[in-house]
Amino acid sequence: MTNIVVFAKLVPDLVEELEIADNGIALDMEWLRLIINEFDNHAVEQALILKERTGGEVTVIAPQAEGVDEMLYTIAAKGADRVMMLKGDFEAGVNNHALARAFATTVQTYQPDLILTGVQANDDLDGAVGPLIAEYLGMPYIGYISGVSMAGDKLSAQKEYPGGLIAEMEVALPAVLGIQAGEEPPRYVAISKVRQMMKTATIDEYDVAELNTSGGVTANRMYAPEVSERAEMLAGDEDEVATRLVEIFKEAGLV
Amino acid sequence: MAANSISRSPSFTQEFYQSLFKVIDGENIKTCLQCANCSGVCPFGHVMDFPPGRMISWLRAGIFDEVIKADSVWMCVSCYACVEVCPKNIPLTPGLMTRAKEELLLAGNIPTELQSALEFSQRYGNPLGESPRKRADWAKGLETEVPIMRKLNRPVDVLWFVGDYASYHPRVQQTTRAFFKVLTALGVDFAILGPEESSDGDSQRMAGERGLFEMLAEKNAKVFEKYEFGEIITTDPHAYNAIKNEYPTLGIEYPVRHYTEFLVERIDDIKALFKGNGEMRITYHDPCYLGRANGIYDAPRELLEAIPGVELVEMPHSRTTSLCCGGGGGGMWLDGFQWEKAHVRLSDWRVKEAVDTEASILAVACPYEPPRFEDSVKTVAGAEKLIVKDIIELLAEAI
Numbered sequence: 001m002t003n004i005v006v007f008a009k010l011v012p013d014l015v016e017e018l019e020i021a022d023n024g025i026a027l028d029m030e031w032l033r034l035i036i037n038e039f040d041n042h043a044v045e046q047a048l049i050l051k052e053r054t055g056g057e058v059t060v061i062a063p064q065a066e067g068v069d070e071m072l073y074t075i076a077a078k079g080a081d082r083v084m085m086l087k088g089d090f091e092a093g094v095n096n097h098a099l100a101r102a103f104a105t106t107v108q109t110y111q112p113d114l115i116l117t118g119v120q121a122n123d124d125l126d127g128a129v130g131p132l133i134a135e136y137l138g139m140p141y142i143g144y145i146s147g148v149s150m151a152g153d154k155l156s157a158q159k160e161y162p163g164g165l166i167a168e169m170e171v172a173l174p175a176v177l178g179i180q181a182g183e184e185p186p187r188y189v190a191i192s193k194v195r196q197m198m199k200t201a202t203i204d205e206y207d208v209a210e211l212n213t214s215g216g217v218t219a220n221r222m223y224a225p226e227v228s229e230r231a232e233m234l235a236g237d238e239d240e241v242a243t244r245l246v247e248i249f250k251e252a253g254l255v
Numbered sequence: 256m257a258a259n260s261i262s263r264s265p266s267f268t269q270e271f272y273q274s275l276f277k278v279i280d281g282e283n284i285k286t287c288l289q290c291a292n293c294s295g296v297c298p299f300g301h302v303m304d305f306p307p308g309r310m311i312s313w314l315r316a317g318i319f320d321e322v323i324k325a326d327s328v329w330m331c332v333s334c335y336a337c338v339e340v341c342p343k344n345i346p347l348t349p350g351l352m353t354r355a356k357e358e359l360l361l362a363g364n365i366p367t368e369l370q371s372a373l374e375f376s377q378r379y380g381n382p383l384g385e386s387p388r389k390r391a392d393w394a395k396g397l398e399t400e401v402p403i404m405r406k407l408n409r410p411v412d413v414l415w416f417v418g419d420y421a422s423y424h425p426r427v428q429q430t431t432r433a434f435f436k437v438l439t440a441l442g443v444d445f446a447i448l449g450p451e452e453s454s455d456g457d458s459q460r461m462a463g464e465r466g467l468f469e470m471l472a473e474k475n476a477k478v479f480e481k482y483e484f485g486e487i488i489t490t491d492p493h494a495y496n497a498i499k500n501e502y503p504t505l506g507i508e509y510p511v512r513h514y515t516e517f518l519v520e521r522i523d524d525i526k527a528l529f530k531g532n533g534e535m536r537i538t539y540h541d542p543c544y545l546g547r548a549n550g551i552y553d554a555p556r557e558l559l560e561a562i563p564g565v566e567l568v569e570m571p572h573s574r575t576t577s578l579c580c581g582g583g584g585g586g587m588w589l590d591g592f593q594w595e596k597a598h599v600r601l602s603d604w605r606v607k608e609a610v611d612t613e614a615s616i617l618a619v620a621c622p623y624e625p626p627r628f629e630d631s632v633k634t635v636a637g638a639e640k641l642i643v644k645d646i647i648e649l650l651a652e653a654i
Contacts, residue, residue, distance in 0.1 A: 015379060015386045035378070187363045188370040191377060192466030 002056030002150065004047045005110055007103050007117040007133065008040035008075070010065040014122070018224075025219040029091060034067050039118025045182035046148060047116050048079050054150050057081045059110055061206075063090045063099055069203060070194075076201045077193040083201065088208035095216035096124055100132035102208040107137070112174055114155065119143045119178035126216035130178035140171050143178030268319035271358065278350035286343045287311045293337035293347055298579055298604075302597045303327035307337050307347045310355070328355045329366055330596055333461040333584025335547035339575050348461075348584075356463030356585070365463070372588035373464050376471065380453035381419045382588060390417070391449035393428040394435070401435060402446040410483035413438075413445035416498065416511075418491030419454050420622035426629065427622040433651035434490050434514060440528055440654055441521055445488070451478045457497035457544075462585025469505060472497070476507040487511040490647060492544035492621045493583070499549070513545055514647060515554040515620055522561055525650065532653040534564045538614035539646075540605060540628075541577035542621035555620050558646050562653045570608040578605045582623035606631040606638050616642045618649060 012018060012027060013035035019028040047058045059082040060075050062068050072083040086102050107115065115137075117130045134141035146166070147158035150173075159167045160180055234241045249255045276282045287308070294306030304325040305313065313322045337347040345351070359365060365373075375384035394401035404414070415438070421431045438445055456471035479487075487509050489495050498511040518525060537559055545551045552574045559567050572578045579586075581601030586593065594600065606628055609617040617628055628643040 015384065016388065185367055185370075188360070188365050188373065189363060190361050190466055191464065191470055193361070195466060195470075 002050070002054060003110060003113045004050060004056055004058045005107050005112040005115050006040070006043050006047045006058065006060045006080075007099075007107075007115065007129065008044060008060055008062045008071070009037055009099065009121065009129075010034035010062070010068060010071060011037045011121050011123045020222050020224070025222050026093070027222070034065055036071050037118045037121040039120055039179060041118075041186045042182040043116040043118050043177075043179040044075055044078070044080070045184060045186045046145075046179050048187070049183055050114075050148060050150060051079070056113075059084065059112075061086060061103060061106060063094075063102070064088060065090060072203050073197045073201060074189060074194050077189045077197040078187055082204065084204040084206060086208050087205050088211055090211070093213065094211055095126045095213050096129045096132055097126055097216040098211040098213040100129050100136055101212050103129075104133055104136035106206045106208075107133075113153075114150075114173055115139070115176040116179055117176070119145070119180045125219065128178060130176055134176040137174075137176070139174050139176050141176045141178065142169055142171060144180045145177045146179075146181040147183050148177065268314060268317050271319055271323075271354065272314055275350050275354055278346050278354070280344055280346050281350050283343050283345045284311060284351065287345060288343060290342060292340040292342065293345075296336045296340045298332065298334065298336065298581075298601050299330035299593070299597055303330050307351055310351060311345075323355060323358055326359075326364075326366075327596075328352060328359060329369070329585070329589060330593060331356070331584050332543075332579050332581055332586040332601065333458075334543040334579035336543075336576075336579065339547050352584075353461055353463065356461075357465055358463075360463035366589060366592040368591050369462060369585055369588045372585075373459060373462070373467060376454050376456070376459050376464075377467055380471065380474065381423060382454060382459065383419060383423045385423045387453075388450050390422045390452055391447065393417075393422055393431050394447075397432065397435065399435075399439060403449040404446045404482045404484075405449065405451060407446050410485075411444050411446045412485040413443055413517075414479075414482065414484035414487045415445050415447045416455070416487050416489040416491070416494050417447055417452060418489055418494040418622060420626075421490055422452070424622065424626060426626045430490065430622065430625065430645040430648055433645070433648045436651045437518070437525075437647060437654065441524055446484075448478055453478075455491070455494035455497040457493040457501065458583060458585060458587060460497070460501065461583065462588070468497075468501070472502055472505050472507060476502070476505070479507070479509060485510075488514055488517045490514045490620075490622060490645070492542045492549070493623075496544045496548055513549075513551060513554075513620070515545070515558060516551060518650070519554040519557050522557065525558075525654075526561055528654045529561075529563055530653065531563050534566070535562070535616055535649075536566045536568060536612075536614045537616045537618050537649070538568050538570050538609050538612045539573070539618045539620075540570070540580070540609070540624065541574055542619065542624065543577065543579050543583050545620055546577050547575060555618075555646055558650060559618055562649060565649075568612045568614055570605075570612055572605075572608060578608065580605060580619075580621075580624050580627045582621075582627055587623055600627075600631060602627040602631040603635050606635045606641065609641055610635065610638050615640065616644055616649070618644055618646050620646050 013033040021028040058080045060080045061084045063086045144160045145157045153173045291308045294300045294308045300306040304327045305322045331352045335348045372382040376382045420427045453474040456468035460468035495513045632638045
């Protein structure tokens with residue numbers, strides 16, 4: 001039976017204005033609202049599609065954060081067999097290196113055949129989490145995947161390239177895939193089913209004693225894009241603007 | 256949209272059929288004459304594989320899973336036109352069509368564009384996907400501060416339930432500000448909930464998401480409980496319908512009125528405030544959830560006729576036969592889906608009728624309508640000069 005494990009995390013929801021914390025190197029978490037990383041949501045969908053198509057079990061693991069219970073119950077209501085939370089001090093300066101190490105340690109007990117995660121997230125400061133997981137587990141990794149089919153211990157994945165190119169790649173299992181898009185959009189699950197799950201499902205917990213952030217990056221300063229005054233707005237009618245534009249091109253030696 | 260998780264068991268049809276009896280007057284479905292009035296009057300009946308009457312006949316034949324697999328139920332805009340013409344008083348909109356949507360939704364078989372609105376409602380408390388913290392942002396920049404219950408910290412006569420589109424939609428915010436102006440001019444003691452207010456949930460309920468409706472209703476109930484107020488007033492007929500007819504079934508009971516009912520009672524005070532505003536030929540569109548769903552037809556007309564210089568003319572479809580703008584029952588969030596099926600917008604039909612009356616203004620009383628009708632004004636030939644205004648805007652302009 002195929003054992004599929006998904007790593008999913010909550011990221012800042014851009015519906016709210018982002019604010020910089022007083023220390024000047026991170027986001028202010030107090031007003032931040034968190035939402036499932038969109039690509040991780042697609043990874044969950046892809047896992048459920050694979051399960052429905054070829055059988056197997058889906059386990060979803062997520063690091064502790066405000067709202068992670070709701071996220072995991074929703075995923076359980078969609079059809080995941082097991083949901084699990086990594087418990088630890090993730091708010092204090094965690095990075096993807098630390099998350100990948102914590103996940104890699106935990107996931108080994110499940111003996112996964114296939115690990116799926118979002119190809120990227122809006123809070124990836126130190127690279128995507130997928131390749132790091134693959135490195136720590138000694139597994140192959142393919143990213144930018146938008147379709148997966150499995151046969152025995154082989155897996156065929158569609159990898160997206162720029163310019164509309166798609167490659168079919170075969171990989172031996174176990175492997176890690178970074179999902180760009182599930183084959184279908186993430187499904188809807190009725191609130192009544194989520195509420196039912198909150199009463200019946202259990203979120204397994206795994207204590208992460210120590211977070212090892214080594215290999216990551218250090219933020220020296222976090223700031224909103226600053227306005228520069230290098231842009232010149234051309235005013236006037238079309239002829240005036242065009243004439244001035246040609247002059248500028250000439251001045252710059254472009255024409 | 257895979258419908259494979261819908262139960263195919265023979266008992267499914269029976270269970271579904273039985274569930275319809277639980278709706279008020281639900282057992283009337285047994286007396287359906289198959290007259291097809293419902294299917295004929297349905298604004299999208301012509302593109303449905305299974306309009307209400309045919310749904311009932313297949314239900315009776317015990318092959319309902321075929322019906323539920325077809326996605327024609329997502330064409331239903333919950334406008335109550337079928338209920339209005341049914342000679343056997345079958346609750347077709349609140350019963351049959353809504354229950355069918357619920358079954359599809361439970362099976363996860365819903366159009367993607369509807370899915371976003373439902374997810375937004377759950378996450379942010381509004382279907383537009385806006386920040387809940389910005390719910391009172393429509394009041395920014397007004398000369399007078401809009402009183403918010405949490406800051407006011409005292410009982411008020413009127414709790415103004417603003418609603419989703421009235422809070423966030425840039426066009427409808429104009430209506431909201433107009434209502435603020437009128438309430439202030441009348442010296443009404445009122446306040447809003449601001450960021451504490453959540454979607455009333457009624458259109459989500461009619462789109463089949465009962466659980467979400469209950470969740471939103473409970474959130475609002477918790478906030479209502481915190482404060483003392485005499486009654487709730489809203490400019491949104493969907494919020495009005497929810498609080499008046501549906502919240503009580505969840506034990507949430509508060510007196511509520513639509514603004515047209517509230518203002519018509521103060522018509523003499525309003526008249527005293529009017530200045531002349533020129534001659535206007537106006538036609539009025541009855542919103543489904545004010546008219547057919549709640550029987551309020553006269554108050555909006557009385558308000559309009561009270562405005563100096565107004566000549567009120569009726570469209571061929573008015574009062575109980577009013578044409579839906581297309582926004583109800585999830586229609587606000589299914590424009591793309593419904594266009595693909597029907598290649599027509601219901602709001603276009605309505606705007607054509609308004610143009611034929613030679614009125615210069617199409618008056619409305621629901622926040623779904625100004626954006627929908629104004630979109631149609633841009634595309635319907637001959638409608639270029641038609642102005643769409645909520646009654647409250649016309650009142651505010653005349654003061």
